[in-house]
Amino acid sequence: xxxxxxxxxxxxxxxxGLTTSDDWFEQGGNEPWGPRFNKEYFNITGTGEFYIxxxxxxxxxxxxxxxxxxxxxxxxxxxxxxxxxVVLFDYAYEHFLSTANKQLIVNTIxxxxxxxxxxxFYSFNYKDIYEEFRTVYFHWVLYxxxxxxxxxxxxxxxxxxxxxxxxxxxxxxxxxxxxxxAVGQFIFDNDMQHDNIITMPNVDDPITEFEKSxxxxxDIDCSNDSYYKQxxxxxxxxxxxxxxTYISVVLESLFVSNLNTASGIDISEKISHPIKHxxxxxxxxxxxxxxxxxxxxxxxxxxxxxxxxxYIANDTLRQRAILKLIKKLSATSFTELSSMYKQMxxxxxxxxxxxxxxxxxxxxxxxxxKYVNELILLKSDK
Numbered sequence: 001x002x003x004x005x006x007x008x009x010x011x012x013x014x015x016x017g018l019t020t021s022d023d024w025f026e027q028g029g030n031e032p033w034g035p036r037f038n039k040e041y042f043n044i045t046g047t048g049e050f051y052i053x054x055x056x057x058x059x060x061x062x063x064x065x066x067x068x069x070x071x072x073x074x075x076x077x078x079x080x081x082x083x084x085x086v087v088l089f090d091y092a093y094e095h096f097l098s099t100a101n102k103q104l105i106v107n108t109i110x111x112x113x114x115x116x117x118x119x120x121f122y123s124f125n126y127k128d129i130y131e132e133f134r135t136v137y138f139h140w141v142l143y144x145x146x147x148x149x150x151x152x153x154x155x156x157x158x159x160x161x162x163x164x165x166x167x168x169x170x171x172x173x174x175x176x177x178x179x180x181x182a183v184g185q186f187i188f189d190n191d192m193q194h195d196n197i198i199t200m201p202n203v204d205d206p207i208t209e210f211e212k213s214x215x216x217x218x219d220i221d222c223s224n225d226s227y228y229k230q231x232x233x234x235x236x237x238x239x240x241x242x243x244x245t246y247i248s249v250v251l252e253s254l255f256v257s258n259l260n261t262a263s264g265i266d267i268s269e270k271i272s273h274p275i276k277h278x279x280x281x282x283x284x285x286x287x288x289x290x291x292x293x294x295x296x297x298x299x300x301x302x303x304x305x306x307x308x309x310x311y312i313a314n315d316t317l318r319q320r321a322i323l324k325l326i327k328k329l330s331a332t333s334f335t336e337l338s339s340m341y342k343q344m345x346x347x348x349x350x351x352x353x354x355x356x357x358x359x360x361x362x363x364x365x366x367x368x369x370k371y372v373n374e375l376i377l378l379k380s381d382k
Contacts, residue, residue, distance in 0.1 A: 050376050051076075051085040055108075057101055069107040080118055083379035086372065087114060092122045092138040106132055117378050120371055136368050145272040147356040156278045157345060159243050160338050166196040166330055167245040167279070169218075169270075173201060179255040179319060183284060185210050186323045192330045197241050246337045248274035249326055252285035256315050265292050275355045278348040280304070280341075282329075284322050287313045297354045299347045304340055305329065 053076045072080075072087065079085035089105050091097055109119060109132065119133040147153075173181045184200045187193060188210040200216040218241060242248075250273075254266035265286050271293070274281040280301045283289050290300045290310040300307055305328075309321035329337075 049084070050372075050379075051079050052372065053079070053085050053087045055087060055089050057089050057091040057097075057105065068104055069111045070104065072108070072112055077112060080112075080114065086118050086120055086375050088120050088122055089133070090122045092124050097123065109133070117375055120368070120375075122368065134371055136371055138368065145269060145276070145355075145359070147276050147352070147359055153276075153278060153352060156243055157349070160342055162244050162246055162334075162338070162341075164195060164197050164245045165332070165334070165337060166192075166198070166247050166249055166326065167241055167274075168196065168198040168249045168251065169241075169273075170198075170200050170251050173203070174253065179284070179315070180251050182319065183249075183251060183323065183326075184214075184216075186326075188213060190327055190330075192327070196330060197245055242274070242277035242279050246280070246341050247329055248277075248279045248281045250274060250281050250283045250285065252283060252289070254286055255284060255319070257287040257313060257318075265289055267292060272355065275351045278345070278352055280344050280348065282322060282325060283310075284319070287311065287315075287318060298351050301344065301347065303347075304344065 053072065055070050055072075076085060080087070087108075089108075091101075105121065108114070116133065121133045121135045122138055123135055124138065148156075168183070168187075170180055170184065181203075184198075185208075187196075187198060192198075193216065197218050198216055199218050200214050202215045203211045206212045206214065250270050252266055252270055253268045265288055267285075267289065271281065271283065273279075275298070282305075288310060290307055293300060305325060306321075309318050309325065312318035312321055332340075
């Protein structure tokens with residue numbers, strides 16, 4: 001059964017239905033994938049015969065969970081009642097669904113008496129599985145970050161003699177137990193700044209010699225968060241940092257593997273930068289991170305160094321293994337790193353090709369299309 005499928009034009013912004021005006025606050029629109037999703041994935045040109053009602057689920061949660069829900073406008077409710085629409089709770093840009101945000105979705109389902117066949121949850125996290133609603137996994141980071149031009153990629157591939165060894169970008173210390181800061185402290189204690197490109201942010205009220213040495217900067221002022229917020233549209237990791245170094249150390253947003261709020265592995269936009277810049281990588285991230293990248297079609301670098309850290313569940317021991325590897329590679333000669341890089345080029349080009357193919361194709365929406373088509377058939381029989 002072939003039907004035109006459209007996104008409803010509302011709600012571009014969704015509000016929580018709370019009891020007092022002080023508790024109202026705005027949700028973001030369907031930004032990171034809205035425009036491309038609209039124009040490409042469902043070929044939307046106008047009024048369709050079947051509709052997806054998108055609700056963008058934000059990671060920030062209100063406090064009054066018992067009375068809080070998303071508001072679905074009356075025209076959209078009529079479409080649902082007539083079996084002409086499904087609600088898509090879009091959480092494809094965040095890596096975990098908190099208990100609070102799950103409750104918001106459940107409250108909305110209960111508020112409007114939405115049945116199981118009227119709801120799809122679009123999740124960033126491949127481990128998100130819920131009995132209350134159909135879940136579709138979609139990793140937007142690895143599909144929506146634009147590849148570099150062919151000219152830039154070719155230039156990177158032929159630049160095999162480089163003046164620095166490791167590249168470590170750290171814009172801010174965000175984790176609860178200072179795992180990122182511990183990396184900076186380790187680098188400082190082992191005097192590893194000179195042969196590597198490393199950024200680290202300021203800290204308030206510095207006490208230690210390491211803290212007093214901050215910020216460490218490269219090309220762009222990353223020392224305070226206000227600069228980033230004011231310039232977020234133009235803030236980019238500079239290409240020349242990659243052409244000047246051999247290996248990236250990716251400091252992921254999450255490191256702790258058993259956070260109560262996280263049900264899976266955080267793979268953020270940070271890994272996209274080395275992949276599209278033909279850079280091998282070590283990931284300072286959660287246990288199983290590299291394995292999940294492999295599951296997504298990418299290759300890693302266990303031919304050239306020990307990646308057993310990816311299997312270490314204990315966070316302290318995993319970080320210890322990663323820091324040991326960082327120190328070893330930082331001590332490796334430039335000649336050996338250049339030779340290693342040349343050997344890695346087929347793997348690096350494979351990863352860049354997977355990244356580019358993901359961006360160019362529509363394969364990553366296959367599961368969503370599958371669920372939507374199944375629901376169309378179910379609803380057409382009602």
